[in-house]
Amino acid sequence: MAYSDCFNDLIREFSELPQVDAILLAGSRGAERADPDSDYDVYVYLNRALPVEQRKAITDRHCQMMELNNQFWETEDDGVLNDGVEIELIYRGLEWLEGELSRVVELHQVGVGYTTCFWANLLDSKILFDRTGKATELQSRFNVPYPPLLKQAIVDKCFPLMKAQIPAYYHQLKKALKREDRISVNHRIAEMLAAYFDMLFAVNEIPHPGEKRMLSLLLAKGNKFPVGLQDDLQQLLEGAATGGEELLAVVERMTIALQTLLEQEGLK
Incomplete structure (x- = not known):
């Protein structure tokens, strides 16, 4: 799937930061079922904190507007790319994701509603950058039949x-x-x-x-x-x-x- 130049440039700049271990494209675009209203759901996996100022320097170049450091559910930057498509940048850690997936898929600890959504999120994601190969390893590890x-x-x-x-x-x-x-x-x-x-x-x-x-x-x-x-x-x-x-x-x-x-x- 082809992506716009402003999207590709934004991903490239984030991938050059030493704090970034992996970048995954999820949601309907990652699963290749996007419609005209679909945004980019981008998960940026960090090995340590990435200051808002560094994120702003990148998004200012590639986005026409951005709400920085939203904290409603997770740490997010939410805005609109220069090509007019909405984008969500969600910041997580790969160790956290591994723990959540192991708890559900391997240990069978469940909730009430949306139990396996992080599992689906990983399996449907496109890996855009993977510094150490950890994201690829997790995708392979959890690509298993439904227990x-x-x-x-x-x-x-x-x-x-x-x-x-x-x-x-x-x-x-x-x-x-x-x-x-x-x-x-x-x-x-x-x-x-x-x-x-x-x-x-x-x-x-x-x-x-x-x-x-x-x-x-x-x-x-x-x-x-x-x-x-x-x-x-x-x-x-x-x-x-x-x-x-x-x-x-x-x-x-x-x-x-x-x-x-x-x-x-x-x-x-």
Whole structure:
């Protein structure tokens, strides 16, 4: 894939800094599924701190605007290249990434939602620079089949939160609807969908691609879905907008269909 001159020049200048061990292009451009609205998701892996002033000197030459040192999720510089394409520069360490991937892929320690997104991020990335070969080593090390124990761990963690346990999203939604708390309703649905898609990507043995285009990527790459998946999701989102009691029936139906799928796959 060809990249613009300003992008290539920016990457080259960052790669010349001694603090930089590796540079990876992730997101839709790294996975070669970009559309006209896609930005550049660039992960700059450091061996020690890279001062903002050094980063600014480079981005000033190749970007028409830049928000330096955003700290909302990770350390980022977010802006627009001179060719008009948005770019995110995210700063991490390779040792940190190795630890996160080992914890999930090898030790099967899971969360509730987006469990394998760092794994997908690495596998889908294009390595643009790799000073020591460590990024290439990690990509090779973790390019493995989806571990059955990881799949089971995700299901065991997430499925009880659909309806079975006291803290389950179904019960939280029921309370929120009774209180007419529309903000809580939307929050609970978002959290439920995070757990729900975590399980669906696990069942299909697909590392989780992150929060964008989850359904379309699941349908394109997977082949194991609960009955009525798309219709139920549509009704769920419509119900979130209206806040009607029918939401509970949709969640119950989604839970039953998911349980049937998990039983078919020997996961329940």
